[in-house]
Amino acid sequence: MTTPAHPTPGGDAGPGARPSPPHDPQAALSVRGLWKRFGQKIAVSGVDLDVPTGSFYGLVGPNGAGKTTMLSMATGLLRPDFGSAHVRGVDLWARPDEAKAMLGILPDGVRLFDRLTGRQLLTYAGMLRGMDKATVVERTADLLQAFDLTADADTFVVDYSAGMTKKIALGCAMIHAPRTLVLDEPFEAVDPVSAANIRDILKGYVAGGGTVIVSSHVMDLVQRMCDHVAVMAGGHVLAAGTVDEVRGEQSLEDRFVDLVGGRQHSEGLSWLRGS
């Protein structure tokens, strides 16, 4: 079954319109009626979404669809204009400390404290989470090993390549062993070998009962990796469910293009074809 391409319940009308269904207390992440406006542009308009516990959830959408804004509001990085976010039944914006402790976040487009070495940055992330020294030291070593960064553990993060930076940021999101990982574009600039390693790590994490939410442009990756998917465009969720539900008979990419639109079937750029 596919959710209709347009309004998700309670989503499309403005704030104060039809009430959304209550939060799913079992969900790893459950958001209702999220709205955010930046100046004239409405980035996210009335998003409802439930991410089942133990799922590997893909969030796809074209550039400017509101994915990052939505994830920021769902994880406490950005205060929504309206709406709420619950993490396993805990209201994030009412009890942020409790909710954030269950979340590991890889935000997109933010810098790191890059004058620290990789080891120091992971340690710092662990300390900020209030972990004890023995655990932090042990997990730091494990994470460096898992992300193949041991050789660069003592190099300043500012001198890392883009892919290494992404990996160390991912490590920072994982060090406190959160029950839910929210990863915004985790595979951007990561080389194929590292990406495969990260996928294995994430699969193992989901198999152990964790929940992963990734946003991505790469449909193929989402189709292979995720069991659930939500398609966002123009600040709305156009479809959400298991990957098979959403894509139906088509490939995810074709279904995505159908939903989002914008494909051009013209004979454009004829002059580019040479003579």
Place this chain on the structure above:
Amino acid sequence: MVARFLSLKLTLMVNTFRKSVWQTIGLILAVLYALGTVGLLVSGVLALAFLQDPAWAGLAVTLGGTLLVVGWWLIPIFAFGVDATLDPHRFTTFAIPRRTLITGLAVAGLISVPGLATVLLALGTSFAWVLQPGVLLVALVGAVLGVATCVVGSRAITTVLAPVLESRRYREVVMIVALVLVVGIGPMISWLTTGIDPGATSGVLQTLAERAAGVLGWTPFGAAWSLGSTAYAGDWLGLLGRLVVALATLAVAWLVWDRALARALVQPPVGNAGGGRAKGLGAFGLVRFSPTWGVAARTATYWLRDPRYSGSIAIVPLLPVIIYFSSQSTGSFFMLLATGPFVAWILGFSISNDIGYDYTAFALHVASGVRGSSDRWGRALPMLLVGPLVAAAIVVGTVWVADSWHLLLPLLGMALGLLLVSTAVSSAVSARLVYPVAKPGESPLKSPQGAAVATIVAQGVGFVITLGLSLPVLGVGIAAVVLGGPLWGIGTLVAGVLYGALMLYLGIRVGARTYDRRLPELLQQVQSFP
């Protein structure tokens, strides 16, 4: 093609205004300031020419022009990245002939406030010889050559040095040196000028200037600028020689730029491999494992490793030295003795925009749900550990130099009190007012466009509150200095520390509450920095 570069540069400029009103206001202020300065200098030179002697105006033009060229050539080395709107690398993919590219970039280089100011200044001062049309013509040619030398030389130097300038290590060293130079240059000049015998007649000064101009007129820096005055003096052979020097300078600069650009276009910038390393956990290994001490260790690490901080730190030990030299000319030790409390106040103030310095890396604090009290205490702790030692060392040092040991205790009391109060105000205000600063990795001299007003507001508010809350400490301290006696001294010390500690407690409490309430808004603020 050249016209296209010009319009590109203008479009880029206009578009930055569309982005923000403050940038527009900032540019208008910069233009007004530049126009005022140019007007003042031009009218000064013209007045010198008509009321005194055109030869004097010639001296001023030669010496001033030399300074201008030196400025154009050297400042970009220190304040690199200040204007990268037309970075040649951006044109690599377009098949533009190099000659056109260079001409376009050179002309476009004039489309900026300093560029236009230089043109106006050069042309305006040439009219010192308006009464001798022949000389005026020569002077105008000299002005054009001089401006060209400024722009082409500046571009040649930055392009040649680009591979070096792009290495992070070099940048960091240069940033610190530049910051120290900028801070030190004013006092140094005033110290140097006081060294000149005040009894020296203007005649002596004039000969000195004449001799300097005579020499500089033959150097690449001053040749173009001295053409007018040489023609006025009727030294035709000298004029020819200087013209050759000026043209040769321009030709060499052009050639160097051309070669460097040719190399730069086929060798795109690469991040320097290798990079710095630091063993182990550093400061993180030395502290208790808690969010508060984590923030403290990170803050301390950044003070040492981020040039935006370490530059300011490098200035602190220089301040007493600078003030010592400037106070020598007056013979009074008042300024010197005030250094200790002053530095203490500055130290506390230096953490007043920590979140702005973090930039978007602050997201880690937001994502981790760091509590306000942990963040505030963590950022203040390194200051509270190191600041008193630094302040005390400076107080003891200055008291020793001034041989005023009876002032030791009051000064110490004031210094500690001010340190605590300004740290307290910083902790409270910085959770509310965040303003854009140079981003991580940028030159600390580069303050972001359009940030001036926000900076002034935030710093002004912090300054006024600190001043108001410091009055009790200052009052007791000044009373102690005036009335004298050890009891007053001990009183100041005790009062300063106790009152300061109370303020610190309250300041951090207020700051922590504000922080907890505004955590996502703080992140949004740093994310919206231009």
